[in-house]
């Protein structure tokens with residue numbers, strides 16, 4: 052199977068430039084200046100051997116040439132100085148431009164990735180997206196800094212040199228360059244072989260990265276299962292195959308040098324034998340032969356560069372294509388704009404936060420079976436809905452649809468009197484506060500985690516919400532609002548993280564509250580206190596409580612019982628109990644445990 056990671060190159064430079072144009076456009080002028088400087092500095096490379104040749108001729112011609120000789124020496128020094136200046140400025144301009152483009156692309160890519168619709172993340176694992184933002188951008192940056200300038204410079208020098216040689220003496224040029232086609236052919240051959248090896252290295256490296264990422268993250272699990280040895284063995288396999296690929300690439304490079312050196316030698320030898328003879332016969336001047344010697348060096352030096360840069364160039368092209376793919380993938384807003392034709396942005400009051408599901412069915416793009424099957428219900432604003440059901444029965448899926456992370460396959464959802472597809476997603480989500488079972492906390496302070504970096508919440512307000520969420524006693528003596536939160540919130544217990552998440556939605560005070568097994572990791576006593584504390588809040592808000600303990604939902608106005616995506620039962624706590632169906636069974640199991 053050929054994946055996009057394995058493809059060598061399926062696009063052209065022109066095509067890629069067109070696709071990345073929006074990011075490149077601001078740098079167009081700088082880039083043109085860079086190319087112009089490259090052009091000029093390749094010109095000095097062509098000029099120098101001519102000057103040297105003329106100098107030799109002037110020196111050979113004795114007394115009459117003295118003034119000319121001085122002039123030529125001055126010219127030589129000037130051009131050498133010019134060359135140094137041009138090369139430095141060119142490298143500087145190209146680097147600065149390249150860094151600028153890289154920075155812009157990296158920010159752009161992150162912004163795009165952050166705004167992708169949720170199903171996108173189902174298709175693209177974190178490791179891959181990370182590689183895009185880090186590695187691919189890095190290799191793209193090489194394209195804009197090293198590769199393009201070196202390639203362009205080399206190609207200009209080679210072309211200019213050949214033209215100059217033929218212009219000066221086409222016969223000698225033809226003879227000297229007899230071995231050059233072989234050099235061109237070997238660039239292609241070695242370039243191709245090393246590109247294959249290089250691609251392998253990159254693939255293996257990506258494997259090593261993702262292996263480490265996964266396994267270091269799961270180290271506690273691995274140690275608990277005593278699976279260190281097996282993990283180590285699999286890791287070693289990946290490392291060895293990386294080593295093999297690296298060796299293959301080294302072999303290719305080991306051959307490039309001798310081959311180009313030999314060809315260089317052959318060209319020199321031809322030049323010295325034939326040129327020397329022609330000098331003796333008086334057909335050409337010795338200066339011309341000296342100039343040609345300089346040109347031969349000009350020709351073969353860049354060939355090694357070319358083989359090396361060919362690799363970077365190819366892999367940069369692959370990276371460029373992947374980056375372009377992400378940039379062209381529609382973000383949520385773009386998808387949404389396509390679907391709703393850009394509606395105005397209503398902001399609804401808590402009193403109108405009603406929810407209607409009309410015969411909603413849903414299938415995850417990656418699955419064949421339906422996760423929700425023709426689910427219909429209606430919650431008036433201010434009511435409390437509870438959803439119960441076995442693990443995997445579709446409870447969280449219902450919430451994901453409500454948040455428009457996915458679109459229903461069939462049916463319609465109405466929130467606040469407005470069909471969901473008429474809502475701006477960003478606006479919609481601002482109305483819905485969700486406390487999840489799994490909680491992600493960001494590295495920073497508790498304050499930052501509560502306010503999500505938004506200004507305008509006073510410390511007293513934040514503290515009062517913490518107290519309401521039973522969080523204050525947890526953080527009070529550990530630094531309060533300034534308490535440090537590790538990446539992922541690892542310095543908090545699962546239950547404490549849920550409390551922080553609770554406090555967060557209290558801070559934002561949304562018209563609709565969703566608690567998706569929000570208290571699953573706190574003990575019964577704390578859960579009870581928490582539910583009592585927020586009861587007052589729930590009673591003035593529309594709320595959906597997905598509960599794993601039935602005790603927390605006794606007060607709810609309506610209970611839905613989901614069974615394999617079906618809405619199996621619906622009613623109040625007492626009416627469901629008296630029905631004697633699934634809910635009754637749940638209840639009995641729970642009251643026994």
Ligand SMILES: Nc1ncnc2c1ncn2[C@@H]1O[C@H](COP(=O)(O)OP(=O)(O)O)[C@@H](O)[C@H]1O
Pocket residue numbers: 173415417418422440441442443444445446447448449
């Ligand atoms: N991102 C996903 N891709 C494919 N299938 C999923 C995804 N998320 C959940 N599912 C499947 O959908 C079904 C319902 O899941 P979910 O709503 O999370 O269950 P729960 O009732 O426990 O909250 C399960 O069978 C689950 O395996």
Ligand SMILES: [Mg+2]
Pocket residue numbers: 446447448567
């Ligand atoms: Mg769930």
